[in-house]
Amino acid sequence: MEKPVDTPVRKGRSLFAVSQSVPLPLLEVSADVDEARIFIGMNEMDRVLGGGLVPGSLVLLAGEPGIGKSTLLLQILCHLASDQKKVLYISGEESLTQIRMRSERLREIPGGLWVVCESGLDRIIEIVEEQGPSVLAVDSIQTLFCDEISSAPGSIAQVREAAARLMQLARLKGVPTILVGHVTKEGAIAGPRVLEHLVDTVLYFEGDRSHTFRLLRTIKNRYGPTHEIGVFEMTEAGLEQVPNPSEVFLGQRPKAVPGSVVVPCMEGTRPILVEIQALVSPSHLSMPRRTSTGIDSNRLALLIAVAERHLGVALYDRDIFINVAGGLKISEPASELAVIMAMVSSLREVPLDMDTAVFGEVGLTGEVRAVGRAELRLNEAARLGLKKCVIPWAGSDRLKFSDSLEILPVKRIDEAVAAMSEVS
Ligand SMILES: Nc1ncnc2c1ncn2[C@@H]1O[C@H](COP(=O)(O)OP(=O)(O)OP(=O)(O)O)[C@@H](O)[C@H]1O
Ligand SMILES: [Mg+2]
Incomplete structure (x- = not known):
């Protein structure tokens, strides 16, 4: 549990003598935020922000060390700056030379991009x-x-105070402000987490460092929708936008082969499409x-038992390997139906259609149970270009989702497996 180590002295006092x-x-009250929005000119960025930066708003760009926050920030600022528009980059972390070196990797540097190395809050406000x-x-x-x-x-006391004062500054001047914040691997965020309630927008930049793809997710937004994702690829020339993310997630997915099933999983509050692979083959071991x-x-053992009992398939003499492609870990029950379908698909050597996703929790009696956030999952599947989705029957008539998606509601796992012939 994080505890404040100090209490700010300036408690209750406003930074500026704001008029009464x-x-x-x-x-x-005017509500014309959309007209005043500042477009960044990077689609993936503008989308996660809900259509560009809102004047006077505070945006937190959080992510693990080394994921590419400074690179992304520099690119955003390069897009924003022009000879007319002045953009100020305050770095408390890197020297001006380091920033310049990084910028060499990127596109042309506009004349309106100004940099300064400073970490004292009072001086920053003066600047x-x-x-x-x-x-x-501000990085970071x-x-x-x-x-x-x-x-x-x-x-925590410093981070809070700094953010609160920058928020006042942003509001007072009407200057949109982007803060970079570090997040630790465990998610116990020393900093950004305590800021989430304060700032207007929280963007998480994440990705597996052994892969080049990076996701930017909106966790909170006072000026636009959440659950938007922006996809980037880290290249020699910095972060490149990936306009069609389905190709990224499912890009290395082999063409309709047995044992491969796509499941829309929720990662915290975030939907993500994942491929589950199964290999079921005759075993020569006792x-x-x-x-x-x-x-x-343990969950796999349980699903194997349920499949044997309720689908009448013989798995006791088979080696079974399950893999979540891309190295992701899935803990939520919504993936259970997909695991069963992947196993049956591999066992019977019947591939599922490439455009089909599957989700649902599986009960011990072979029933398919509803899972939360079904609409988000469906919309994510539709957004990434899938056409059909096998889903739990319960509550399926009330779901609102994209017209481009067809649903196949099932009550039991045998129905789901029977539906495989429709989607194969
Ligand atoms: N020439 C290059 N080609 C491809 N990727 C590169 C290149 N140079 C740097 N990178 C990538 O950029 C990452 C560093 O990006 P950046 O400094 O923006 O991250 P950061 O999140 O700001 O890190 P920090 O936590 O240290 O501030 C490296 O981990 C590396 O993956
Ligand atoms: Mg950095």
Whole structure:
């Protein structure tokens, strides 16, 4: 449990002597955020922001160390800056030379991109006052410090105070501000997590470092939808946008082969399409092998037992290998029906249609149970170009989802397996 190590001295005091607040009828308040939005000009970015940066808003760009946050930030700023529009990049982490070296990898550097190395909050506020940038970026929030707080930069008290003051600055000046925040592998976020409630938009930049693909996910947005994802590929020339993510996730998926099933999983609040692979082959061992990567082995044992009992398939003399492609780990029950279908598909050597996804929890009596967030899963499947989805029957009549998707609701696993012939 994270605990504040220090209490800010400036408690309750506003950074700026803001003029006296006067209440207004809500009707008279302007709601023209969309018109004032600043387009970044990178589709994947504008989408996750809900259509561009809102003036005066605070955006947190969080991610694990080394994932490419600074690269993405620099690219965003390069897109935003022009000779007319001044963009200010404040780095508390890297030297100006390092930033320049990184920028060499990227596209042309616009004249309006200004950089400064500074981590003192008071000086940063002065600089912003002096320079009057149209967009402000700080890399990273963990390096900032405020003199009045005795704890070290990166401590919760410092991070909170820095973000609160930058928020006031952003609001007062109407300058959209992007903060970079580090997230640790365990997800116990020293910093960004304590900021999530404060900032307007939280974007998570994530990806497996052994792969080149990166996902930018909207976790929270006061000015647009959440659950949007932006997909990028890390290349020699920086991060390139991937306009068709289905090709990324399922790109290495072999053409309709037995044993491969796509499942829309929820990663926290986030839907993601994953390929589950099964290989079921005759065993020459007295104790057939049961190996699973990315799925709990106890759960696999249970699913094998359910399949034997309720589908009448003989698996006791088979080696069974299950793999979640791309090295992902799935813990949620929604993948269970997909595991069973992948096993049956491999056993019978009947491939599923390439455009079909499957989700549902499997009960011990062979029933397919409803899972949460079905609409999100369906929409994610539709968004990534899939055409059909085998889903739990319960509640399926109330679901609202994209017209491009056809659903096949099933009550039991034998119906799902029978439906395989329709989707193969
Ligand atoms: N020439 C290159 N070609 C491809 N990828 C590169 C190249 N140079 C750097 N990278 C990638 O960029 C990553 C570093 O990106 P960046 O510095 O933007 O990350 P970061 O999230 O800001 O890291 P930090 O936590 O250190 O601030 C490296 O891990 C590497 O994967
Ligand atoms: Mg960085």
